[in-house]
Amino acid sequence: MENAVCFRNIGELVLVEPGDSVVLAKTGKCALIVRKGKIDKVIRDSAVARHNFAKVIDLKGNAVIPGFVDCHTHLIYAGERKDEMEQRMAGTSYMEILKEGGGILSTVLATRKATEDELFESARKRMLRMMSLGTTAFEIKSGYGLDLETEQKMLRVGQRLRKKLKIPVILTYLGAHAVPKGQKIDTYFEFVMDNLPEFRHLADGVDIFCEKDVFTVHHLRQLFLQARLVGFHQLRAHVDELSHQGGCYNAARLGAISCDHLEHATPHDIRAMHLAGTTAVLMPGVTFFLGGKRLPLVHTMIDAGVTLALATDCNPGSGPSYNMQTVMSLAVSMYRINPEQALIAATYGAAKALGGHKEYGGLLPGQRADFIVLKTQDYRDLFYYFGENFVDETYSAGKKVKGEKDPVSA
């Protein structure tokens, strides 16, 4: 094993194995062997001395868990929206702010104005911070341009980020995020449909915000069918978040890889997700930040055999949230799922939502060596000592991530 790196003295190694029921495998004191950026195998710590390795790294008895996968973000944007936070506290709703030209539309104005380099630099800083907090794979959406030029600019930034950071990044074209100010919904939607081919080589999939006063399930159906024809493989959608529109049901029936938000999805909709193998992407941080009361039927999803995924939804309006540890804590508290379920949803589940669960999310042999060394020997401390940051070091493809140690504003 001369060309392998050995991470030894691991107090608790958490692997996430998919299967009929996904289980969390914990082993005793052990060592993780990494070859060419991938997991080679796990051996007993006492067996380390019997081999020669290119490098041996002592993890001091701490716990190792798979890196988090953040499978729903809007992290390329310009401008903050702190004033809206205060407007909402004073009683104005998220949709009222949007209708008055605030919300998403205020980020659209700022993002149109920003140069490609500015967007790249601010998004890169955010991602480095998120990587320091344990995230090793991302999904990133466009959707703050709502015109050909800016939507493409955002996705080019995404391409540059993927190349620069050398980590899994799934890019999603979200032209159908909101209707630009002054335009009619159908005129704008026609523009989105007509220009789908222009995004084919910039994005891996498409997404749509299906909601009252935004886009309807008819728009969703048209978009998905057209996207398939054009050659997009990943269809995903913001559905049934603030009201029940049937978005989840329709998206699942058309083969969505993920349905996201789902606060108003019914057991009927959930059955459709199960039948289609669609992953449910849950974002408790959004409910938390917006002060929502309605929660998705998480236990119905679990009972139906739907795979759960967790994500930050990192964006300037409904939560500039960087920290998957916080998201997991919120999921446990709000959804009453146990720490194990939350951790699986933040790794394997989220990887499945991106179609990447064979490649990463579990630390299984052959997968990317994307992992987190914790500042504790017991991964449950992530949940017990909530509000703390237990990530000591993040490794991507077996290499230590030089992240951003301080919080990133703006």
Next chain:
Amino acid sequence: MENAVCFRNIGELVLVEPGDSVVLAKTGKCALIVRKGKIDKVIRDSAVARHNFAKVIDLKGNAVIPGFVDCHTHLIYAGERKDEMEQRMAGTSYMEILKEGGGILSTVLATRKATEDELFESARKRMLRMMSLGTTAFEIKSGYGLDLETEQKMLRVGQRLRKKLKIPVILTYLGAHAVPKGQKIDTYFEFVMDNLPEFRHLADGVDIFCEKDVFTVHHLRQLFLQARLVGFHQLRAHVDELSHQGGCYNAARLGAISCDHLEHATPHDIRAMHLAGTTAVLMPGVTFFLGGKRLPLVHTMIDAGVTLALATDCNPGSGPSYNMQTVMSLAVSMYRINPEQALIAATYGAAKALGGHKEYGGLLPGQRADFIVLKTQDYRDLFYYFGENFVDETYSAGKKVKGEKDPVSA
């Protein structure tokens, strides 16, 4: 001003002034002058050069806010209770676990076994961590002994902590925290009453857990009257948390300095708090960690003119929570109060719950120079970028705190 220290280049200085309505005062770029550990005055940054100071410290344009006051903790204890976290996820309630001899009683066993030095060392480490996260004054309760020897041991540890750390620490005797295993409630309560004088010189006040199957309002009334006779000045109580027992009403009528928890307190009870000038101590982290659904009538309290305080309730059962930033975020989200109200409750309000609001909590001239330098120029980032730690440095009496940079387990 040769014997004064000048903290200059402060981008945003947040002062909290009490009054008919407490207001948050923000000034422009300024400097804070500290003399003998106390706030001397605030001057414009441009005026700094005109004076001579013993020392000038450049805060690089960052925001400064008062240190947090954690006015309800049980941070002296031995043993973790992570298994209970999992029991609760599986559906067992907090009170069921207690009745079966778990919960508080399991911490009692571990705390009785621990030596005074062990308790001191673990509590000191926790407090250093909490100070790194911005807390500069504490309340600490006994209550994990439930016998003369251990209760006194806990309070002696508290005395040592106060002396060692040289910060405001209010100590509370909580003999009436639970009934020891195998004892009858009235027999044990008689022990508590008879031995009150034994705690007079160890604690500043008394507390009682008034709850169904624990102690009644009759116990509360007896304890409070006796405590006054013995000479305790601060009466506080865990009231109306899991059910409505009338604890808040009775405690307020008997002049409690704070009523704590209050999830089931009615408008009638709240009126009693207002009339008595009792501070409401709210602990959203407990509701969060235990997965409770019931919230206190926070807006009724605000409308009634009751002072709100926030606290962690740091303890091994209902939340080993160290982070007042997390508590403030939870308060904003769960109670729908605004960031300003949360910050006031975590500083001035909490100081008032300890009778210390003249001495600390506001950064007003004459008060202790207990403050936090943030990693941002805008204190609202504490709330907007939830899940991040924005505390750069904590100062206690004008001196930089050497805290504990890593999370503390066990």
